[in-house]
Amino acid sequence: MEFGIDECREMMLRVADGIIxxxxxxxxxxxxxxxxxxxxxxxxFTNLKKKISDREFDDLASLFTQCGNGxxxxxxxxxxxxFGTFFxxxxxxxxxxxxxxxxxxxxxxxxGLAGVMKRGGAKPGDKTMIDALHPAVLAAKENIDKPLPxxxxxxxxxxxxxxxxxxxxxxxxxxxxxLGERSKGHPDPGSITMYLILKYMSENN
Amino acid sequence: xxxxxxxxxxxxxxKVPDVNGIVSTSIRDGKVALLVGGGSGHEPIYHGLVGENxxxxxxxxxxxxxxxxxIVYETAKAADRGMGVLFVYGNYAGxxxxxxxxxxxxxxxxxxxxxxxxNDDVAxxxxxxxxxxxxxxxxxxxxxxxxxxxFSLEDAFRVTKKAVENIRSMGxxxxxxxxxxxxxxxxxxxxxxxxxxxxxxxxxxxxxxxLKSSDEIVTDMTERIISDLSLxxxxxxxxxxNDLGSVTNMELLIASRKxxxxxxxxxxxxxYSNIGKYSTTMDMKGFSISLFKLxxxxxxxxxxxxxxxxxxxxxxx
Numbered sequence: 322m323e324f325g326i327d328e329c330r331e332m333m334l335r336v337a338d339g340i341i342x343x344x345x346x347x348x349x350x351x352x353x354x355x356x357x358x359x360x361x362x363x364x365x366f367t368n369l370k371k372k373i374s375d376r377e378f379d380d381l382a383s384l385f386t387q388c389g390n391g392x393x394x395x396x397x398x399x400x401x402x403x404f405g406t407f408f409x410x411x412x413x414x415x416x417x418x419x420x421x422x423x424x425x426x427x428x429x430x431x432x433g434l435a436g437v438m439k440r441g442g443a444k445p446g447d448k449t450m451i452d453a454l455h456p457a458v459l460a461a462k463e464n465i466d467k468p469l470p471x472x473x474x475x476x477x478x479x480x481x482x483x484x485x486x487x488x489x490x491x492x493x494x495x496x497x498x499x500l501g502e503r504s505k506g507h508p509d510p511g512s513i514t515m516y517l518i519l520k521y522m523s524e525n526n
Numbered sequence: 527x528x529x530x531x532x533x534x535x536x537x538x539x540x541k542v543p544d545v546n547g548i549v550s551t552s553i554r555d556g557k558v559a560l561l562v563g564g565g566s567g568h569e570p571i572y573h574g575l576v577g578e579n580x581x582x583x584x585x586x587x588x589x590x591x592x593x594x595x596x597i598v599y600e601t602a603k604a605a606d607r608g609m610g611v612l613f614v615y616g617n618y619a620g621x622x623x624x625x626x627x628x629x630x631x632x633x634x635x636x637x638x639x640x641x642x643x644x645n646d647d648v649a650x651x652x653x654x655x656x657x658x659x660x661x662x663x664x665x666x667x668x669x670x671x672x673x674x675x676x677f678s679l680e681d682a683f684r685v686t687k688k689a690v691e692n693i694r695s696m697g698x699x700x701x702x703x704x705x706x707x708x709x710x711x712x713x714x715x716x717x718x719x720x721x722x723x724x725x726x727x728x729x730x731x732x733x734x735x736x737l738k739s740s741d742e743i744v745t746d747m748t749e750r751i752i753s754d755l756s757l758x759x760x761x762x763x764x765x766x767x768n769d770l771g772s773v774t775n776m777e778l779l780i781a782s783r784k785x786x787x788x789x790x791x792x793x794x795x796x797x798y799s800n801i802g803k804y805s806t807t808m809d810m811k812g813f814s815i816s817l818f819k820l821x822x823x824x825x826x827x828x829x830x831x832x833x834x835x836x837x838x839x840x841x842x843x
Contacts, residue, residue: 357591364588393627397565397591402623440623 322468323420326378332522333373333388337366339521340514350510358400358510365396365404381421385412385429400511403441403450404518410436423472427461430476434458448490450511456483457519470523477519484512527566528586531573535835539576542583546593547601549583550576558682559583559605560612560673562666563598564621565590569806570836571662572615577834580670581614585625592620598628602637610638610679614669614686616658617645640683642669646695646816648754649723649733660768660805661693661816664828667839671827685827692819694755696747697770698722699812700737722747724812740777744784744815751817752792759793764818764828767801771810775801778813785815798828804836 324332340347341363348359369391378384385408393405411433415425434454443449460479464472487509531548532541539548553559562572563585573584583605587593602611613629615621622643629639645653646661658665668689669682676682699721702711715721715734720743722733757763767782769775778801789796797820805814820828831841 357589360588361591394594394596397587397594397620397624399592399618399620399623401591401594402620402627440627441619 322470323422324469325421326381326384326419329381329384329421330373330378333384334370335524336518336521337370339524340366340517343517347510347514350508350513353507354510357398358514361396361398361400362404362514365392365401368392368395381415381418381425382412385409385415388412399441400514403437403511404514406436406440407433407450407454421469423461423465423467423469426469426472426476427458427465430454430458430461446490448487448492448509448512450509450515452487452490452509453480453484453512453515456480457515473519473523477516477523480512480516480519484508484516487512528573531835535576542601542604545597545600546586547583547597547604548573548576548586549601549604550581553582553605553607555607556609557582557607558609558612558673558676558679559602559607560614560666560669560682561585561598561602561605562614562669563587563593563601563625564615564618565592567806567808570803571805572666574836575663575666575670575834577670577832579674579830579832580834581666582673592618592624595624595627595631598625599631602628602632602639603635606637610640612669612673612679612682612686613639613641614662614666615643616662617643617654617656618658638679640679642683642686642690644690644693646690646693647723648694648696648750659695659697659816660766660814661695661818663766663768663804663836664693664764664816664818665690667832668824668827670832671830674830675827685823689818689824689827692755692821692824693816694751695768695814695816696722696751697724697812697814698743698747699724699770699810701772701811721812724810740780741784744781745788747815748785748788748817751815752788752794755817755819757792757794757817757819760795762795762797762820762825763789764798764820765789765796765800766804766816766818768805768814768816769801769803770812770814771803771806771808773811773813778802781813781815797825 344359344363351358372387372391389405389409411429414428414432445455457476457480461476464475559582561583562581564572565587567589575581576584583601585593585598585601644658644662644665645656647657647659650656669686672682672685718737767778832839
């Protein structure tokens with residue numbers, strides 16, 4: 322099963338609405354840092370909606386690039402740079418493609434992960450959004466033969482599990498990294514946003 | 527806030543169109559440009575540091591959030607005079623990434639960029655993870671003087687990097703600053719507790735202990751700074767006791783007194799001393815101590831006249 326460009330755009334608008342609706346929750350989740358994650362994501366995804374709402378896109382790459390730009394140029398902070406990079410890097414593998422299927426979606430996640438790791442310098446285990454995205458990539462690759470709607474759901478659940486596991490990690494990146502042991506017991510806010518993105522993507526169908 | 531700034535500067539600065547950035551109206555051609563920036567909520571920085579022999583431009587982020595790459599890019603372009611732009615900002619993940627993205631965009635446009643990240647906070651062990659706190663004032667002072675005289679971007683970069691490597695700071699708070707978007711304090715301390723090494727954005731610090739006398743706290747912090755900086759007898763140093771938001775000058779003077787006494791005991795020559803609000807976190811009840819080890823070259827730039835919204839600095843020792 323495949324999604325066309327318009328379907329992907331509608332999906333991203335629903336993702337944006339979902340993240341915006343969770344702004345307060347994300348602010349609360351960031352209270353061990355500097356509590357700007359919720360506001361940043363709200364700004365970023367609001368701008369994303371503006372960037373993609375009334376536009377036509379020639380391919381999926383340009384749609385996701387605009388999603389990335391929308392977040393990056395408005396959210397500010399580390400999250401803006403990271404989530405902006407995720408969509409831009411991920412989107413780059415979809416150049417000239419007008420249909421999204423399981424292989425394309427898996428490649429999108431994988432390249433998005435690579436871009437984020439290069440930009441931020443973090444790796445799995447550092448207690449960042451990577452700890453939700455990396456399991457999602459692995460799960461997608463293992464299930465690449467499944468139809469796209471099912472695959473996105475699998476990726477979401479893997480990301481959710483990864484995010485929950487960050488609770489017991491010690492932060493080594495971002496605002497919380499200087500807290501050492503005191504950062505335990507709180508999941509990483511970026512990892513929450515990561516699984517929420519996949520959750521709302523999976524609710525498209 | 528930006529409108530208030532423009533009006534307060536009486537024509538010395540203007541806003542960069544379409545983004546939250548400000549730039550000096552009198553940057554001469556052929557000057558190495560200096561761009562500073564970061565999140566708001568730390569009055570008077572960074573926007574207050576734009577001025578003569580200080581920063582040429584400032585990229586302004588939302589409260590406690592780094593400015594996005596577009597703000598940095600447009601503001602740097604507005605300041606560039608053909609000799610490239612030196613970026614000076616605090617070592618924070620968000621700032622690092624957003625300024626780097628903008629630097630890549632500018633380099634693509636043929637504008638040379640060099641970056642110095644301020645990481646003066648000794649509360650963390652590894653230098654690459656250290657945060658930029660109040661010592662940034664010294665760093666930008668040197669960067670501003672160096673950029674005004676530098677014959678190349680590389681030259682200005684070298685001096686500024688050396689300055690940052692010779693600045694160390696540490697902070698302490700009895701009450702957190704308020705997060706503007708929630709109205710809540712960023713962390714809660716008991717009546718008898720203090721937080722040492724907390725971040726400039728109100729992030730919880732690295733140690734929470736019970737309240738002691740000012741002299742005890744100051745001695746502990748100063749010893750750590752002196753040791754980390756390898757300050758020894760015969761060295762010359764500048765001192766800054768910075769109010770993090772809502773401390774009285776009286777309390778800052780009490781802290782300054784103790785630091786001065788310790789320096790004197792150790793034969794370290796204090797050639798400059800100041801107290802005040804230079805790098806705050808909203809209304810945090812705390813202060814930080816910064817020491818800057820000076821050599822002849824750094825001293826020359828340190829005592830150069832400078833003028834910006836945050837302060838006027840007269841030349842001379």
